[in-house]
Amino acid sequence: MRVSWQSLTEEIRNCEKCDLCRGRTLPVPGEGNPRAELMFIGEGPGFEEDRQGRPFVGPSGQLLTKMIHAIGRERSDCYIANVVKCRPPGNRNPSDEEAAACLDYLRGQVLLVRPKVVVLLGRVACKYVLREEVYITRDHGTWYERKGIWFLPTFHPSALLRDPAKKREAWEDFKKVRDRLSALAGPAGEDG
Numbered sequence: 343m344r345v346s347w348q349s350l351t352e353e354i355r356n357c358e359k360c361d362l363c364r365g366r367t368l369p370v371p372g373e374g375n376p377r378a379e380l381m382f383i384g385e386g387p388g389f390e391e392d393r394q395g396r397p398f399v400g401p402s403g404q405l406l407t408k409m410i411h412a413i414g415r416e417r418s419d420c421y422i423a424n425v426v427k428c429r430p431p432g433n434r435n436p437s438d439e440e441a442a443a444c445l446d447y448l449r450g451q452v453l454l455v456r457p458k459v460v461v462l463l464g465r466v467a468c469k470y471v472l473r474e475e476v477y478i479t480r481d482h483g484t485w486y487e488r489k490g491i492w493f494l495p496t497f498h499p500s501a502l503l504r505d506p507a508k509k510r511e512a513w514e515d516f517k518k519v520r521d522r523l524s525a526l527a528g529p530a531g532e533d534g
């Protein structure tokens with residue numbers, strides 16, 4: 343399958359491949375630097391995201407933005423996307439069927455961006471991207487390599503808002519991301 347940003351975005355805007363299309367206000371394709379070395383993947387749009395058509399713009403998005411700044415980057419340097427592009431009613435987890443229907447778009451996005459590092463925000467992102475049951479409390483901060491891309495599970499920002507005591511561990515994960523990106527940039531600081 344040959345994908346382009348234009349065809350992907352267009353398809354998502356008109357997509358009716360699963361029932362989540364019925365409840366959406368706006369689909370949330372994703373946003374950011376199309377050549378980002380760092381990508382974030384969440385679960386699916388929440389209330390604010392659904393209204394604005396943009397990922398991570400509600401309370402958990404504000405926290406994510408702060409954490410990106412804390413490792414010396416801007417949101418616009420990164421690419422930010424979700425497993426499902428339409429809001430599950432009441433913010434429930436997407437079903438296996440909904441995730442399966444939507445995952446081609448995310449695959450296309452990863453192929454187009456070709457990030458060096460992907461941060462998986464929460465268990466749902468890990469489950470569908472790594473195709474493994476990951477327990478965030480146990481497995482956060484453990485690197486997974488897939489086809490030359492490094493994936494790091496960490497807490498979903500909404501989990502950190504519910505339980506701020508987890509923020510210290512999440513910060514350790516973000517430092518791993520920062521350090522891996524500088525290691526991958528090589529001794530001369532060149533962008534590969």
Ligand code: URA
Nearest residue numbers: 384385386388397398
């Ligand atoms: N939670 C997510 O998983 N994704 C968003 O875009 C916003 C909140």
Ligand code: SF4
Nearest residue numbers: 357359360363428444
């Ligand atoms: Fe299409 Fe994904 Fe929205 Fe389902 S969630 S309608 S597959 S874009």
